[in-house]
Amino acid sequence: MNVSMNGIVKSFGANDVLRNVDFSVKGGEICALLGENGAGKSTLMNILGGVIRPDQGTILLDGKKHAFHSPAQSLDAGIAFIHQELNLINDLPVYENMFIGREKRKLGFIDHQGELEETRALFSQLGIEIAPETPVSALDASYKQIVEISRALMMKASIIIMDEPTTSLTDPEIERVFDMLRTLKKQDVGIIFISHKLREVMEICDTYAVLRDGVLVSSGEVKDTSIAQLSRDMVGHDVRTAPLGRIDAIGEEALRLEKLTLEPYFRNVSLSVHFGEVLGVTGLLGDGRSELFRAVFGDLNGYRGRVVLEARPVQIKSIRHALRLGIGYLPRNRKENAIIKDMDILDNGTIVRYKKCKRLGLISRKKQLESFDKQKKELLIKMGDPSDPISSLSGGNQQKVVLAKWLMTEPKILILDNPTQGVDVGAKEEIYDIILRLAKRGVAVVVLSNEAQEIIRVCDRALVMYHGDVVSEVFGCTMNEQNIMRLATGG
Amino acid sequence: MSETAVKNAPIGESFKEKWQKNALYSTGLVLLIMIIAQTIALGFDYPSFGDWFSSWGKNWINILRNNAPVGIVALGMTFVIISGGIDLAVGSTLVAVGAVMMILINGNADGILTKMGVEGVPAFAIGIGAALLMGALIGLVNGELISRSKLPAFIATLGTMKICRSVTQHFMQTVGVKVPRDFTAIANTKIGGEIILPILYWLAIAAILMLVARKTSFGRHVYAVGSNERAARLSGVHVERVKALVYVLSGFLVSIAAVINIARIGSMDYANAGSGYEMDAIAAVVVGGTSMSGGKGSILGTVLGMLIIAVMNNLLNLVGVPPFLREAFKGLIVIVAVLLQKKEKAS
Structure with a gap:
């Protein structure tokens, strides 16, 4: 699925958060959305995820106009938003988490067997080595991410938004999540990767878009840019560096x-x-x-x-x-x-x-x-x-x-x-x-x-x-x- | 009042506003209405004003005296609830500390001290001392379970509540229930021809605790911990110690209530003494405007809350509501009081 957001404008009170932003992502592509705190990344993604509504602008899915009034609508359209604080219930096993809110039923009771089988099928298709019966609390942070991503897929998501997914992960855990992202890419899923970490962006992403003060300042293919260029784009050129010039003697x-x-x-x-x-x-x-x-x-x-x-x-x-x-x-x-x-x-x-x-x-x-x-x-x-x-x-x-x-x-x-x-x-x-x-x-x-x-x-x-x-x-x-x-x- | 507010508002209005802003405004108002209703219910059918006044006063002394022990327990409960906890064990603590005292001194002359030949005031002093120590100890156990072992206060004190009463009942089956005659002087000595000592104890303790709540580090720290434990900790408050100490204080005050109770009646009922105290104390605290979620409340509020419940009970008695039904009104007033407080907060 191709998503394109055109001319998005959003302000909160007198504060213009997004000013005429264009953003797009294709299936099978990992797109980095970059910017400093307050640049407007979250607002843009919250609009795509149906959490908030834009003041102006359109969202096209495969060329067709859509307007999302709630996260559920956006999810129905195939867009899943994975927030930084994961949305899993620790005390339940993995497979039950996969079906939270849309439990499979048989004669009015939850069909545990059916849920288990479907989870297993999906996991083997994605090459995930987690036993579906494991309680979520027993998983490390990366596997929790992976469970959340596969849940999005279970709901037939074809675009996944990930908000700083690697923040709380260690290096090997990050690798594990990246492997999963590469698998998804092959299956034609589009991924929007919100991050601060440019090294990771260079490693995993295909395209990028940089926001600064609510304006799209640059976008393109990752292979055509560099960490130095990206950080310049994020910060801007008009950097104010007022050196302290303090001459006070520094003590012991x-x-x-x-x-x-x-x-x-x-x-x-x-x-x-x-x-x-x-x-x-x-x-x-x-x-x-x-x-x-x-x-x-x-x-x-x-x-x-x-x-x-x-x-x-x-x-x-x-x-x-x-x-x-x-x-x-x-x-x-x-x-x-x-x-x-x-x-x-x-x-x-x-x-x-x-x-x-x-x-x-x-x-x-x-x-x-x-x-x-x-x-x-x-x-x-x-x-x-x-x-x-x-x-x-x-x-x-x-x-x-x-x-x-x-x-x-x-x-x-x-x-x-x-x-x-x-x-x-x-x-x-x-x-x-x-x-x-x-x-x-x-x-x-x-x-x-x-x-x-x-x-x-x-x-x-x-x-x-x-x-x-x-x-x-x-x-x-x-x-x-x-x-x-x-x-x-x-x- | 800030300088600007005084400037902007006429003096009379600002005084009224100041009153209405006071957390105890509505509590005081309810109490006033209760007292007026109760006075009317008592009637004015007396030959002279003096007769009416003495009858009115005697009624009041009765109310206050009967509620003094649970009133003292409620004072400790106030600290516990402000700290964000709850103490369900107070009633059982009362019976347990009473039992410890009865083992040492009792009217059947089989008390340990009596057998050792220690009698009179020294024996009473040791007995009371042991009771106070026991109360503080039970409080300490509660406090440590809650602050160090991180048990929810509800669970920890529910546990000690069951343990204290059951153990007491079992071991006290053969111990006498009466205290030596002289012991009752602690509560029953007449002052000005009336038995008002329990009331004086209650008010004196309330006055001291008011100072503790407002003017000591411990008191302020209790509020801080109940309001924002994390911020209190980062400000150097010894959160564990504060949390434990409120239960020690509660247990200690329960022992005082136990001594007064026993001295007043002259005996102790190991099965029923103090039962229901926890709920009566919590009711008084809540009606007095203390928030169950901690951080907010006052000792004066609890005294007023206790009075509201007591006066209401008296009023129901005067107008002839059957005893079994009166508890329902107690329940009702708790619910109404909290609803009113919620509304006040929202406006």
């Missing part, structure tokens, strides 16, 4: 990691951060940077290797231990990890400092206010009354409250994981200023981010991670978006 070594390993997240990571320095760590989803620093903060246990704090080796046992050692950690995903929604602004901002806010053994609201007010002024937090709910604040101000909480602990080392996630542009710049001020004051700051621009904006140097390994260090003129993107995609 604050934190050193020696061959830190915690499978399956990261391996043999060695790095060092100095007081007064801002170190960036970047990479794409699944690079292990968050897990690495969660281990340093005592949130993930059981790492191997050595952590050296101010020239003293330490074994970090728990979060409270890390706190005592002067490490602060602003987590990613504010809503899940940082915001205590039922507590007010003041409590959210002072929870790590209750001990210091006491009078006669009881927490004193006045003392809480005193120490919070200082941070509020410094961070320019715009808020009503401190006893208002934290949810009354904008994303940027919520993030500043979380930041205030950590600054109150006067950390020697501050780890910021995606510090500007869900924050508007103005607040973003303010947070960058705060980071730089902290460094000036001698704090060792580590910024984890998936945005190359952010890394370039605030970091003195940066490490790029790929699949749990530090692949390179960039600084000065090597710290530019194209280079970071190339390294982060494994190029």
